[in-house]
Amino acid sequence: MKIAFVCDDGTTIHRHFGRARQYVIVTIEDGRETSREIRAKSACHGHDHAGSPQDHHDAAHHDALLAVIADCQMVVAGGMGAGMDERLRGGGITPIRTRILAIDTAVERYLSGRLTDTIELVH
Numbered sequence: 001m002k003i004a005f006v007c008d009d010g011t012t013i014h015r016h017f018g019r020a021r022q023y024v025i026v027t028i029e030d031g032r033e034t035s036r037e038i039r040a041k042s043a044c045h046g047h048d049h050a051g052s053p054q055d056h057h058d059a060a061h062h063d064a065l066l067a068v069i070a071d072c073q074m075v076v077a078g079g080m081g082a083g084m085d086e087r088l089r090g091g092g093i094t095p096i097r098t099r100i101l102a103i104d105t106a107v108e109r110y111l112s113g114r115l116t117d118t119i120e121l122v123h
Contacts, residue, residue, distance in 0.1 A: 001028045002072040003110065004093075005103045010038055012101050015078035023069055024103055033107055039068050066091055076106055079121040097121035 005013055006020035014020035020041055027035040066087060069075065074094045078101075088095045097118045100106045109115040 003074045004069040004072040006077040011103055013078050017077040017080035017084055026107055082122055085122050
């Protein structure tokens with residue numbers, strides 16, 4: 001299983017899926033982490049919605065965000081819009097929203113069966 005964590009710094013889960021600049025992809029096999037890689041999130045719309053040349057809610061933008069993680073089964077973020085939530089689910093990727101900040105902590109919780117979705121972080 002591959003889990004994509006949205007982040008900017010490689011260690012901290014970003015509070016908003018669309019604003020993060022990268023993904024940390026964690027591969028889980030036989031109940032343990034076996035690898036970790038960083039992938040650029042090519043269609044990041046930055047920290048300011050105003051003046052964006054592309055509507056971050058359109059299907060083409062969402063497709064670009066998801067193409068980078070098409071091989072993942074789960075995405076963990078600090079929050080995301082309802083449109084992205086729908087796109088993830090429609091693409092067979094389980095979205096998890098969390099208040100956990102450290103990717104390492106979230107991985108530990110996932111491995112112990114204690115990583116839960118905080119649905120109120122969908123906006």
